[in-house]
Amino acid sequence: xxxxxxxxxxxxxxxxxxxxxxxxxxxxxxxxxxxxxxxxxxxxxxxxxxxxxxxxxxxxxxxxxxxxxxxxxxxxxxxxxxxxxxxxxxxxxxxxxxxxxxxxxxxxxxxxxxxxxxxxxxxxxxxxxxxxxxxxxxxxxxxxxxxxxxxxxxxxxxxxxxxxxxxxxxxxxxxxxxxxxxxxxxxxxxxxxxxxxxxxxxxxxxxxxxxxxxxxxxxxxxxxxxxxxxxxxxxxxxxxxxxxxxxxxxxxxxxxxxxxxxxxxxxxxxxxxxxxxxxxxxxxxxxxxxxxxxxxxxxxxxxxxxxxxxxxxxxxxxxxxxxxxxxxxxxxxxxxxxxxxxxxxxxxxxxxxxxxxxxxxxxxx
Amino acid sequence: xxxxxxxxxxxxxxxxxxxxxxxxxxxxxxxxxxxxxxxxxxxxxxxxxxxxxxxxxxxxxxxxxxxxxxxxxxxxxxxxxxxxxxxxxxxxxxxxxxxxxxxxxxxxxxxxxxxxxxxxxxxxxxxxxxxxxxxxxxxxxxxxxxxxxxxxxxxxxxxxxxxxxxxxxxxxxxxxxxxxxxxxxxxxxxxxxxxxxxxxxxxxxxxxxxxxxxxxxxxxxxxxxxxxxxxxxxxxxxxxxxxxxxxxxxxxxxxxxxxxxxxxxxxxxxxxxxxxxxxxxxxxx
Numbered sequence: 001x002x003x004x005x006x007x008x009x010x011x012x013x014x015x016x017x018x019x020x021x022x023x024x025x026x027x028x029x030x031x032x033x034x035x036x037x038x039x040x041x042x043x044x045x046x047x048x049x050x051x052x053x054x055x056x057x058x059x060x061x062x063x064x065x066x067x068x069x070x071x072x073x074x075x076x077x078x079x080x081x082x083x084x085x086x087x088x089x090x091x092x093x094x095x096x097x098x099x100x101x102x103x104x105x106x107x108x109x110x111x112x113x114x115x116x117x118x119x120x121x122x123x124x125x126x127x128x129x130x131x132x133x134x135x136x137x138x139x140x141x142x143x144x145x146x147x148x149x150x151x152x153x154x155x156x157x158x159x160x161x162x163x164x165x166x167x168x169x170x171x172x173x174x175x176x177x178x179x180x181x182x183x184x185x186x187x188x189x190x191x192x193x194x195x196x197x198x199x200x201x202x203x204x205x206x207x208x209x210x211x212x213x214x215x216x217x218x219x220x221x222x223x224x225x226x227x228x229x230x231x232x233x234x235x236x237x238x239x240x241x242x243x244x245x246x247x248x249x250x251x252x253x254x255x256x257x258x259x260x261x262x263x264x265x266x267x268x269x270x271x272x273x274x275x276x277x278x279x280x281x282x283x284x285x286x287x288x289x290x291x292x293x294x295x296x297x298x299x300x301x302x303x304x305x306x307x308x309x310x311x312x313x314x315x316x317x318x319x320x321x322x323x324x325x326x327x328x329x330x331x332x333x334x335x336x337x338x339x340x341x342x343x344x345x346x347x348x349x350x351x352x353x354x355x356x357x358x359x360x361x362x363x364x365x
Numbered sequence: 366x367x368x369x370x371x372x373x374x375x376x377x378x379x380x381x382x383x384x385x386x387x388x389x390x391x392x393x394x395x396x397x398x399x400x401x402x403x404x405x406x407x408x409x410x411x412x413x414x415x416x417x418x419x420x421x422x423x424x425x426x427x428x429x430x431x432x433x434x435x436x437x438x439x440x441x442x443x444x445x446x447x448x449x450x451x452x453x454x455x456x457x458x459x460x461x462x463x464x465x466x467x468x469x470x471x472x473x474x475x476x477x478x479x480x481x482x483x484x485x486x487x488x489x490x491x492x493x494x495x496x497x498x499x500x501x502x503x504x505x506x507x508x509x510x511x512x513x514x515x516x517x518x519x520x521x522x523x524x525x526x527x528x529x530x531x532x533x534x535x536x537x538x539x540x541x542x543x544x545x546x547x548x549x550x551x552x553x554x555x556x557x558x559x560x561x562x563x564x565x566x567x568x569x570x571x572x573x574x575x576x577x578x579x580x581x582x583x584x585x586x587x588x589x590x591x592x593x594x595x596x597x598x599x600x601x602x603x604x605x606x607x608x609x610x611x612x613x614x615x616x617x618x619x620x621x622x623x624x625x626x627x628x629x630x631x632x633x634x635x636x637x638x639x640x641x642x643x644x645x646x647x648x649x650x
Contacts, residue, residue, distance in 0.1 A: 077546070078546065089561040098557075102547055
């Protein structure tokens, strides 16, 4: 069991800064997920922690001890690769025990530990097979077994499920969550899949351009994203955005959007954001509605997605449960929203706290 | 739209095409195999028979009996085996280590060194002959099989290094990272993870190096002075008949067939070993 601390860690390859001044504190036994778009540096950050890539600047601490220059095998970590990286010429049993064999641990002890791990992962019947005789899901289990057998203090997963098909991915996600509950070790997990991030993480670290955008629980990140980037990255379908103009304390946007937030003077607002599930559709205009043109409805059985055009090149998604409303393409519809669900972002993409101005006035009075 | 022929016409065209293919293959096979067949035919005929034309071998083994009672030839055969094996082993050992360095350990001079290695194999043998002669002299290896082992490295090392380097580059890096996390040293990664995966490449490059060393003539002729140190290609070249003016064709062909057979056997053995797709299963698939 160990905590992981990154102090001002940077990594450059030549002139490219992949990781810029990352500070991060990961608690003992915590499950932390790194998410971000491809090229954001999440895999590099994991490799820095593993010691597979040396840091350019800063310090890495595991369990309170500095390990910045300690080789990967001496850090008490295990790594599960996206490609599994099983040794093709060794059978499953030897793949799992290779680290123990390298560490010159006795045959009997190796046998005992391999069998314990194989039992835990239900791969006991596969021990004599070669990796090429295994299915994707079985290879994944062997890769996890190889990580488990060394009894590490920190598990590092690099997109472990992205080579599996959708069904298996859901199943293995559940297995990994169970594994974390059982071994109670610290786990750091890299993914670009936000479902994995939301479902597995105690805390999510959102990375963008080699920097930490925001750290927090899945709920915090979803409800209170710090920036427009986080707001747009988490959530599927994505949050709807539209440009807005602030004049005399009143916000105006496309489709007749109008709102008067109680903001400090001097604040700028450049974009509004609304999640698809926070919107409603109706044929009649109301007090808080945006006029739009209906484009298309998708019926997913338990829910529906409607696409409406609220301005030039601006298509918003509206999500609701049950059957989709019967609108015709090209028909004018009105998108209903509520101030409590509205996100405002300033020119730098930072989210602004806001409440309707009249309510602020009431409270002051 | 272009006119469409009937189904039967297309079937006929397809049959004609496959017949044409097999005929072309047959022509190529005859072209490639005839010289070797002719050597076998000639080797089984007596000195008198040789000058009459026949495509069939005449099962007269006197040439082979004469050949294997020739002490110089047997000695040359042993020398060839020793020299070819030794230079192949050394070329592979150095080539594997060099390939790992070039393929995986990124260092600034790596690219230029690799190009330099390739440049070595650009020079024709005759160009390096006199320089090589000096080197052999300094090493005091003149007129010993060691001279050939050393000089053949200049022929075999460049391509073993190149082939093995590109093979190592194609192996997934994650395998090595996994081995690093499993606590392996660089040497253990090489011996326990990479080498087992490189068998197909090692077998094929080793075979090429062996064939090259086995058949080499120019260095073997230049660096060896006396009969007891000669290798087979030169020994064959120096085989003489009963008089100065007689070329012992039957004997020459018997010797050629004898020294080509081991190569054929090796190629057939290793061809089965060179199994493609040994790395399938290492990474996704």
